[in-house]
Amino acid sequence: MTLYELVNNTTIQGNVEIVYYVDGEETDSRVFRYVEDLASSIADLPEGWEDCEVKYMWASGDGYLHIEIYQEEE
Numbered sequence: 001m002t003l004y005e006l007v008n009n010t011t012i013q014g015n016v017e018i019v020y021y022v023d024g025e026e027t028d029s030r031v032f033r034y035v036e037d038l039a040s041s042i043a044d045l046p047e048g049w050e051d052c053e054v055k056y057m058w059a060s061g062d063g064y065l066h067i068e069i070y071q072e073e074e
Contacts, residue, residue, distance in 0.1 A: 003069050004042070004050035006057075012038035015064040020049060022071045031064075 003018070016038055020028040032041050042050055052069035059065050 001054055002050065003045075003052055003054055003067070006054050006067075007039045007042050007050075012065065016067065017064045018045070018049070018067045018069060020046075020052065020069055020071070021055075024070075 006012070013036055014034070016032045016035060018030050018032075019026055028046070030045060032038065032044075035041055048071075049069060052071055054067060055070050056068040057066065
């Protein structure tokens with residue numbers, strides 16, 4: 001599922017960190033604090049991130065929902 005599909009089909013609230021990977025390497029990330037709906041913040045992401053595949057997502061002890069997205073391999 002893409003990040004766009006995730007945030008538009010599910011209401012994601014709270015603290016969220018999105019980490020962007022290219023060729024298995026972490027290259028960038030964005031943190032959102034106290035969001036009521038992550039879909040309203042997707043426009044704040046760099047172009048193309050919404051089309052990336054969500055591979056991992058977990059909640060951790062730091063109070064954040066971590067979402068790892070990966071650039072599609074060509």
